[in-house]
Amino acid sequence: MLPMNPHTPFHEETRIRLTRRDLIRYENLLRDSLSRVISFKSYSLFFPRTPVAPEAVWEPQDRKLLIPLILKGELLGIFVARGVGGRPARTLLAAYPAVATLCLENLLLYKMSITDPSTGLASLPYMLDVAAREVGLIRECFRPGADSRCDVATLGHRACMGLVVLRFSSMPAVVRDCGYLFAEQLCALLADELQAVVPEQAFAARTGDSEMAVFLPTATPRVCRKVAAEAVRKLRAVSLLHELRDEEIGVSVAAGFANYPQDMNGAQFERPEAEQARMLLRKARTAASVAVEDAPGTMQQVMGFGRILAEGGRVQEVLPMNRVVISLGAAMDAREGQRFSIWSHVRHASGISGGAGVSGAQDEKPAAPSVDPAVPPLPSGARQEHTLMYKGELVIMEVRENSSLAEVMHLGDPAWSIAQGDRLTLLPEDKDVSAAGAVSDDGAAASADPLTGLLRHRDFLARWTRDRDLCSGYTLALMRLTGESRQHGDRSPHAEQLMAQAAEACRARLAELQPAGGDAVSFGGRYGLNSLIHFHPDVPVDKVYDCYTELCEHLERKLHIEAAVGIARHPYLNFRKPDSLENCQKALEYAMLMEKPRVGVIDTWALNISADKLFSQGDTFAAIEEYKLALLADENNTMAWNSLGVCMAGLGRHSEARRLFGEALQRDRRDVMTLYNLGHVCQNMGEYDEARQYYRKCLKYDKEHVFALLRLGQMAEQEKKFGPARQYYNRAARLDGAQALTWRNLARLCMRQGRPDEAREHLHQALIHNPQDAISLQLLARLYLEGGDDPEVASVLARQAVALRPELKAGWLDLARALEATGRQREAAEALSRAAGL
Known part of the structure; x- marks a missing residue:
């Protein structure tokens, strides 16, 4: 490669160029750069369709300065500054184009700092920064009541996102055989193909030498899987001719994806936003690693993080005493007590191939082949086929970071032993286990765990299944040692000793919970490496709660062991x-959120938290059933009434939602969240007077409730009361952190008042704060069309809007207008047909 010319700008050696879309994306940086030289009150960008003179133009009557934005001889747009002083404008008029060019060069330098120079994709730090900001927006959507700064209906923001990681597992071999420069050229071709696959609202980044990623805001798991599958299909078809070898070289591609918040849980939501963004990337990389190992050579090598636990596990190592190491760990959300069925691909000869060489069927690699010594070798020339064979079941005993230690519960056929590479499938939670033959009648001393003296997991379940029918009522208590060293399966010499000490403390402290009479007695068992479970028949739950509270305090005070306990009673x-x-399990999750001592009983709050988790995972109907159970436990749980109303409103059942919000309001007249929700549902039902009353009551108890102010402003705007509407919007804009929420509303108001320049400024500000605001993109596209600007820019904005909100009819109509203006009649007709269908 020739050395770089020292007189050539270094950015000309890269694939990075500045475009008109970049001016919109980095408009705030351009404004800040020019404001250091030019003093102005407001500004806007224009994209002329025809060439203009390269000189700046001063219009004294309007105090308006028009500066051409030219970089490397190409006109990118015009910066219009308003409220400029006449004397400096006339004095420096000839210098302004050069100043603007310097600002554009600085903008290009910034773009280069966040872009990979070889591929033109975004850099890893930039993608993580964007993901962290998106995490912040999503977290705002889940903050309750007046503290929330997110409103889905106001922003059009969907509280989810996704990361797709594309792993090129054969790229190291390409580097070894063809060299680094050839590999970089191949990566550039892969990047170009990936850019064509990425949706409008998303962007691609290079996250490693053999890895690329796609950031998908507002994406559900279904969307991520669709994008990942399409990317894998397209990238597998990319190849580059290696002249020396006279061979087309490509790469093998596998994809993994993770979604936020669906693939996050528990204390992970309490981590800093930047930390959560990196955790999400790690989860996507984990899924990609599983996809690489899963069915190599198939056309669908895509794995979602949420499916790893269910179908992505493998046996890594076979140990003595019916123990195995599996590929599922804490990083994949595995936990003690989970049960898996074991499967293996069994090969057998189905015939003799036609030739003496290697048959075509032998070129096909089986999914996760099993290295099983029990399988006999095939005859020479035989064609091998693979059949799934059930081998048995195992249960996780100890969870580590990226693997787990499991115990084989039983074998399907003793002749077929467990082997490295066998596949695992998650089984439903154990709710009913047959006791026949599982424990002896004398108390199962023979099946006691040697470390704690308690029953093993499977034996506890079997005995509980038998003894629960011998009493009128009982209590189950699940204890988990929550020390940080044991959360990920620490193998320190003292960990098992601490578990034995905890079991001994349980025996001593829980002796008083033995029932006075009856056929059933209290007993305990192991529930994984760091968990114990106890059965207490015919003992009041209050007594059990007090006893476990004292036990947790004793464990921390005497043994320095942190513990949490979940208690469930029956009947309940x-x-x-x-x-x-x-x-x-639900009570334990509730306990984990408590202050010490962490002891939770299944009650209305535990059920409420379980329902919230289901709702955050998108399972609305299951969440509704859980909220109803929470209300059945305590009808005065206003949070459950309110959450149930939110679910109903999301399903379009506004009358039912209004009734539920009314139930919550009867129990707490000052609940700001309920007052706002009632106002919102009344507004959706067209009952504006009542909606206005609820919003004003909301502001009575919380004067800084942003969304109540915005809703009142919107209703005033609809009634063409522009003065009061602007007052409400300005009140909202003065609140800390609320400015970003008001720009779009102020822009729409300015458009109705015939002030397009001011509306354009507000929309640019709205997109700076939230680039995924579909309504702002659609309104800005309309302004560019009506203002006579470049329709290509308008079409890009409209495409982004409909990609974010496919149900946005106005976005499709504006996209059709923009496409028609650029001469793409067929695409314009298709956009019109989409709009007609809405």
């Missing part, structure tokens, strides 16, 4: 006996 509501174990 309409739950069946097998549901008690799941209720224990």
Whole structure:
């Protein structure tokens, strides 16, 4: 390669160029750069369709300065500054184009700092920064009541996002065989193809030498899977001719994706936003690593992080005493007590191939081949086929970071042993286990865990299934040691000793919970490396709660062991006996959120938290059932009434939602969240007077409720009361952190008042704060069309708007206008047909 010319700008050696879209994207940086030289009160950008003179133009009657934005001889746009002083404008008029060019060069330098020079994709730090900001926006959507700064209906912001990681597993071999420069050229071709696949609102980044990623705001798992599958299909078709070898070289591609908040849980939501962004990338990389190993050579090598636990596990190592190491760990959300079925691909000869060489079927690699010594070798020339064979079941005993230690519960056929590479499939939670033959009648001493003296996991479940029918009522208590060293399966010499000490403390402290009479007695068992579970028949739950509270305090005070306990009682509501174990898990999740001592009982709040988790995962109907159970436990739970109303409103059942919000308001007249929700649902039903009353009551108890002010402003704007509407918007804009929420509303108001320049400024500000605001993109596209600007820019903005909100009819109509103006009649007709269908 020839050395770089020292007189050539270094940015000319890269694939990075500045475009008109970049002017919109980095408009705030351009404004700040020019404001250091030019003093102005307001500004806007124009994109003329025809060439203009390269000189700046001063219009004294309007105090307006028009500066051409020219870089490397190309006119990118015009910066219009308003409120400029006449004397400096006339004095420096000839210098302004050069000043603007310097600002554009600085803008290009900034773009280069956040872009990979070889591929033109975004850099890893930039993608993580954008993801962290998106995490912040999503977290705002989940903040309750008046503290929230996000409103889905106001912003059009969907509280989710996704990261797709594309792993090129054969790229190191390409580097080894063809060299680094050839690999860089191939990466550039892959990047170009990936850019064509990425949706309008998303962007691609290079995250490693053999890895690229796609950031998808507002994306659900279904959208991520669709984009990942399309990217894998397209990138597998990319190849580059290696002249020396006279061979087309490509790469193998696999994709993994993770979604926020669906693939996050528990304390992960409490981490800093930047930390959560990196955790999401790690989860996507984990999914990509699993996809690389899963069915190599198939056309659909895509794995979502949420599916790893269900279908992505493998046996990594076989240990003595029926123990195995599996590829699922804390990083994949595995936990103690989970059960998996074991499967293996069994090969067998189905015939003799036609030739003496390697048959075509042998070129096809099986999915996760099993290295099983019990499988006999195939005859020479035989064609091998693979059949899934069930081998048995295992249960996780110890969870580590990226793997787990599991115990084989039973084998399907003793002749077929567990082998490295066997596949795992997650089984439903154990709710009912047959006790036949599982434990002996004398108390299962023979199946006791040697470390704690308690029953093993499977034996505890079997005995509980038998003994729960011998008493009128019982309590299950699930204890988890929550020390940081044991959350990820620490193998320090003292960890198992601490577990033994905790079990001994349980025996001593829980002796008083033995029932006075009856056929059933209290007993305990292991529930993984750091968990214990106890069964207490015919003991009042209050007594159990007090006893476990004292036990947790004793463990921390004497043994320095932090513990959390979830308690479930039966009978409780309409739950069946097998549901008690799941209720224990819900109570434990509730306890983990408490202050010490962390002891939670299944009650209305535990059910409420469980319902919130289901709702955040997108399972609205399951969340509705759980909220109803929370209300069945305590009808005065206003949070459950309110959350249930939100679910109904999301399903379009506004009358039912209004009734539920009314129930919540009867129990707490000053609940700001309920007052706002009532106003919102009344507004959607067209009852504006009542909606206005609820919004004003909301402001009575919380004068800084941003969304109540915005809603009142919108209703005033609809009634063409522009003065009061502007007052409400300005009140909202004065609140800390609320300016970004008001720009779009002020822009729409300015458009109705015939002030397009001011509207354009507000929309630019709105997009600076939230680039995924579909309504702002659509309104800005309309302004560019009506202002006679470049329709290509308008079409780009309209495409982004409809990509974010496919149901936005106005966006499709504006896209059709923009496409028609650029001469793409067929695409314009298609956009019109989409609009007609809405």
